[in-house]
Amino acid sequence: MVHAPVLDVKNLKTSFITKDGEIPAVDDVSFSVNKGEILGIVGESGSGKSVTSLSIMKLIPQPPGKIAGGEILLNGEDLVHASERRMREIRGNEVAMIFQEPMTSLNPLFTIGEQLVEALKIHKKLGKKAAYQQAVEMLKLVGLPRAEQIIREYPHQLSGGMRQRVMIAMALSCHPRVLIADEPTTALDVTIQAQILALMKDLNEKLDTAIIMITHDLGVVAEVCQRVVVMYAGKIVEEGLVQDIFKNPKHPYTLGLLKSIPDIRDKQERLYSIPGNVPKPGSIKVGCRFAARCEFVMDRCLSEDPELYETGRPGHTVRCLLHEKEGAADDRSTVKS
Amino acid sequence: MTEVLLKVDGLKKYFPITGGILGKQTGSVKAVDDISFWVNKGETLGLVGESGCGKSTTGRMLMRLIDPTEGQVVFEGKDLVTLSDNEMRKARKDMQMVFQDPFASLNPRHTVEKILEEPLIVHGIGTKKERKQMVKEMLEVVGLSSYHAKRYPHQFSGGQRQRIGIARALMTRPKLIIADEPVSALDVSIQSQVLNLLEDLQKEFQLTYIFIAHDLGVVRHISDRVGVMYLGRLVEITEADKLYEKPLHPYTRALLSAVPIPDPDLKRDQELLTGDIPSPANPPQGCAFHTRCKECMEICKTDRPVLKEIEPGHFAACHLYS
Numbered sequence: 226m227v228h229a230p231v232l233d234v235k236n237l238k239t240s241f242i243t244k245d246g247e248i249p250a251v252d253d254v255s256f257s258v259n260k261g262e263i264l265g266i267v268g269e270s271g272s273g274k275s276v277t278s279l280s281i282m283k284l285i286p287q288p289p290g291k292i293a294g295g296e297i298l299l300n301g302e303d304l305v306h307a308s309e310r311r312m313r314e315i316r317g318n319e320v321a322m323i324f325q326e327p328m329t330s331l332n333p334l335f336t337i338g339e340q341l342v343e344a345l346k347i348h349k350k351l352g353k354k355a356a357y358q359q360a361v362e363m364l365k366l367v368g369l370p371r372a373e374q375i376i377r378e379y380p381h382q383l384s385g386g387m388r389q390r391v392m393i394a395m396a397l398s399c400h401p402r403v404l405i406a407d408e409p410t411t412a413l414d415v416t417i418q419a420q421i422l423a424l425m426k427d428l429n430e431k432l433d434t435a436i437i438m439i440t441h442d443l444g445v446v447a448e449v450c451q452r453v454v455v456m457y458a459g460k461i462v463e464e465g466l467v468q469d470i471f472k473n474p475k476h477p478y479t480l481g482l483l484k485s486i487p488d489i490r491d492k493q494e495r496l497y498s499i500p501g502n503v504p505k506p507g508s509i510k511v512g513c514r515f516a517a518r519c520e521f522v523m524d525r526c527l528s529e530d531p532e533l534y535e536t537g538r539p540g541h542t543v544r545c546l547l548h549e550k551e552g553a554a555d556d557r558s559t560v561k562s
Numbered sequence: 563m564t565e566v567l568l569k570v571d572g573l574k575k576y577f578p579i580t581g582g583i584l585g586k587q588t589g590s591v592k593a594v595d596d597i598s599f600w601v602n603k604g605e606t607l608g609l610v611g612e613s614g615c616g617k618s619t620t621g622r623m624l625m626r627l628i629d630p631t632e633g634q635v636v637f638e639g640k641d642l643v644t645l646s647d648n649e650m651r652k653a654r655k656d657m658q659m660v661f662q663d664p665f666a667s668l669n670p671r672h673t674v675e676k677i678l679e680e681p682l683i684v685h686g687i688g689t690k691k692e693r694k695q696m697v698k699e700m701l702e703v704v705g706l707s708s709y710h711a712k713r714y715p716h717q718f719s720g721g722q723r724q725r726i727g728i729a730r731a732l733m734t735r736p737k738l739i740i741a742d743e744p745v746s747a748l749d750v751s752i753q754s755q756v757l758n759l760l761e762d763l764q765k766e767f768q769l770t771y772i773f774i775a776h777d778l779g780v781v782r783h784i785s786d787r788v789g790v791m792y793l794g795r796l797v798e799i800t801e802a803d804k805l806y807e808k809p810l811h812p813y814t815r816a817l818l819s820a821v822p823i824p825d826p827d828l829k830r831d832q833e834l835l836t837g838d839i840p841s842p843a844n845p846p847q848g849c850a851f852h853t854r855c856k857e858c859m860e861i862c863k864t865d866r867p868v869l870k871e872i873e874p875g876h877f878a879a880c881h882l883y884s
Contacts, residue, residue, distance in 0.1 A: 269749035270720075384838045414612035415776070416835045419820035423834060441750065444822030467826040485754040487783035489806065489821050495761070496783065498754035502719045 230257035230298075231402045231435050232281070232320070237295035239273075239280045242288055248507035249293070250276040252459040258403060261433040263426070265450035265467070267440060267482075271503050273459040274439045278405045281437075282322055283312050300402070318348040321396035325408035327388035331380040337364075338376035341395050348399045363394040368424060386417035390424065397428060407439045422449055443486060447471055452540065455479050458504055458514040461533065465541030475536055475543040477519045513546070521547055567738060567770050568601040568624070573633035575619050579843060591843045593619045595794035596633075598869065601738070606764070606771040608785030608802065610778060610817075614839055616794040617774045621740045624772065625659055626650050637738070655685045658731035662743035664723030668715040674701070674726055675711040681733045696733065703766075704729045705759060721752035725759065732763065740772045745780060757784055778821050782806050790814050793850040794842055796869055800876040810878040813851045849881065857882060 239251040251273040258264045268274045279285050281297055283304060297304040299319060324330045332340060341360040345351045351359060364372035367390040380388060389409060396404055406425065410418040426449050429436050438450055446453050446467065453470050455463040463476040474480045484497035501518040516526040525546055533542040534549050576590040594616040601607045609617045622628040624635055626642055635642040642653060661667040668677055678697045682688055688696060698708035704725040715723055724744060731739055745753040757780065763769060775781050781788055782802055789799035790811065798811040809815045819833045835854050840846055846853050852862040861881050869879040
């Protein structure tokens, strides 16, 4: 497998100006997505996963938000300093996004066809007829029956699952290099979710589009992703291959999160739970942000900012002082992906 | 030892669809269509299903927050459906509800103390001083502190608000708690805290739960028995372990196999259901599931299957077993 990153996020910092000062919602986040890969970003509310994705699209409202530092490289081109005009060419064409609420992301006043064709006309400079033809093709590709009719219908005439398929068709219509999916199945029922996930996996293979799957559901990550980034309070706390993260999690937060999920296959006597609450963004200035809830907390955790340490497994890094020496002590050569 | 606390018989709720300038009834949405089940004292009955299956409507009908179209709800030998509004209000002392959205179900203008005291005032329990003391005690019971009493809902996180919602339900010392998606608005790490709290409270106060949720993992964890609903009908009901290990109804099987499991090594053949849930305003003839069922037979298209005891304690509504 060739590891050519299509999207390379380096030291991204996005903050919001509030009355309490500048609050970093995303703090020094770096990750890359390779061609044709599905990368998961997991985290709970307030972890900064959605702000990360909106930063990549440069859709953070400014003010109050701003990208305070870092680089977002799309095939080597830095998006942080790209003009709004250039961003408009990129959005939808090279990086596309689908959102959680298929009900609110479609315009109720326009037919499915009108909304699908718009992107094709602007980005691909297609004529009306060719664009409609392409739109019908896309609807068929995402598995919608009677595509020729649906193209003339309005969003309210479709069910939630069908609307999400339309969103996917729209996002993929210009063959973007990267598709950002922000909680694409959270609003859907589980049987429909399974259909949409299968569709996304299938399209990822067929079209070779890289997908960033943003979700709070670790089950979804295990099902579709190859690599995963775990975020907590604006920082990446662990990153690695899905196998490593699920079978051998290193960060106490990842560990706690995995143990907190009630397993459908087996009944546990008592659920593990992480004590306390997710901290307010910006409330922890020094030390590990998870320290207050961590059962392995040491004195150092409260005063030192841990870095991302190598664990010895390829591409597996963890932001925890417990694992500071682990990668170095390990003889295996560490490969950075 | 098993004593039935609540028995539901032939419960139906048809919401009218009106149309035209005269507002004539042109049809009805069969939100809940003839369901029967019972709940034993001290157990947790889980109700699962996808959106529109009628699980929430069922929960609300048990509390008479929605009046049933037909059927009986017998709670401790009394049919709640026949009670007057006044009598029903009194009956609610013994049955309370916990709602999904901890942001919407607490009055933002009231302090926590006022929110928790209100059910006591409604049911005329205690003097003012006693009530304040009970509020403080209850806050400690649900894992908050007595000094939280003077605060407003917006000063709490989602998990804490859900604890307040639970405390409010417990104030009148009910026998039955109906929890409608109590953890689905919460993050995973907070969700497990609230589930553990619910289990602790059940032991402490000998509570009976009806736990309505769409998350099959959560339902398995908390329930003794589980009922599966589809399009307003109960399609299967049995002990939790039996349902998850040996599901009988094709819908239950498809539902279980659709759940993503946090284990990347797991290889399994998913039974992907095709199509969407049909509209409850126009449900399919015969078995409501026949349009999506892989094992559909001729009889399924015409005859509605009844819920039958297939194995001891294991009920399913499917023609495959007749």
